[in-house]
Amino acid sequence: MSIIFYNSHDIFIKHANREKLKEIPGGEMFSLYFKVFSQNITAVDRTNTITTPLDVSVLPHLQMPQFKSFTSTFEEICDNRAQELMFYAKKTGRKLAVMYSGGIDSTLILCALLKNCSEHDIKSNVVVLLSNASIRENPNFFYNYVIKKFNCVSSFRYTHFLGNDNYVFVSGENGDQLFGSQVVSAFTQDRPFADVFKNINNMEGELINWMYKTTFKFNEPQYTKQHIEQLFFIFKKIVDAAPVKLDTVYKFFWWINFTTKWHSVYVRPLPFSKNLNTIKFEENYTTFYCTKEFQLWAMNNHDSFIKDTPDTAKYVSKDYIFKYNKDLEYLKKPKIGSLWRMFRQKNIPFTLDQNLKANYNYPDNTMYNYSNDFMEIK
DSSP: OOEEEEOHIIIIIOGGGHHHHTTSTTHHHHHHHHHHTOSSOOOOOTTOSSOOSBOBOOOGGGSOOOOOOOOOOHHHHHHHHHHHHHHHHHHHTOEEEEEOOSSHHHHHHHHHHHHHSOHHHHHHHEEEEEOHHHHHHSHHHIIIIIHHHSEEEEGGGHHHHTTOTTEEEEEOTTHHHHHOOTHHHHHTTTSOGGGGGSBGGGSHHHHHHHHHHHHHTTOOTTSOHHHHHHHHHHHHHHHHTOSSOOOBHHHHHHHHHHHHTHHHHHHTTGGGOTTGGGOOBTTTEEETTOSHHHHHHHHHOTTSSOOSSGGGTTHHHHHHHHHHHOOGGGGGOOOOOOTHHHHTTOOOOSEEETTOOEEOSOOOGGGBOSSOGGGGOO
């Protein structure tokens, strides 16, 4: 049975499991991915350009959409998605349980609902899950709209809503993957931000050097610069095979994020559910941004992700929010990670399979992919 979720930190990063990691074919070299890109994801290439050491499957509705010309605007897609979710909730006798962090992606969800749904429908059919951190991140929006318009409960109860068939659990996951990668911030920490707009072919050496320095921070002397160079070119395969032109460093990081992390952020809340056996994908659990329409918009508009400064990231989303709340301060809002507050100090399994069966043991040879790209790194 193929895996749809794996706990990458405990499998590939945790020092206590280093001897076990050696048994996974290509596992040690694959662990470098998590040290460069992100430590807590279920990395899988949706384009099927490269293969990874564990037998991981992508859920059918999260498969990479076939690229085609797409002319709908971001605003139209957001409006349609809000209307679609409300219609579905009412049709099935469920309420929408919306995870709200106060960040850009979740604020847009609430704006879309407020803009496209009646006051009665919102009061009758929407529950907003939030915390004190949600309020602090966006106090203007909370006091002007959230507390006045929505029924609110603590987001620390999200495990009871996730998989509860009385609700459609909706999060802002997949929003980040539409617009770029937080790795850009790490890459530009000691260099001009303008470097992310340079041609990728001219920056290969710089990227390899940065990746090597990043992995070196983990005190792993067994990995050489030659290993990192081979790692870079494995992921360059995904970029080179893209159906759209990816000519800058920014787009390189975006495409890696869009292809290898999309599935991960959709499934990563699942291990924390109190109702794991009753989760129904796209029936009582979804993300606002996971639709084919959002993905096609991103592939057709990858010059609209950011302008020339970091604070313009997600400016298309910020513009949508501004049209509703007219809050000028929000146009310069930076990206702030918030999901970790919900997940910290919680015991999770090593893997979940396609039947959502949890495995609390380190992966064994029945879960290995004995033919994967990372076995070739020498």
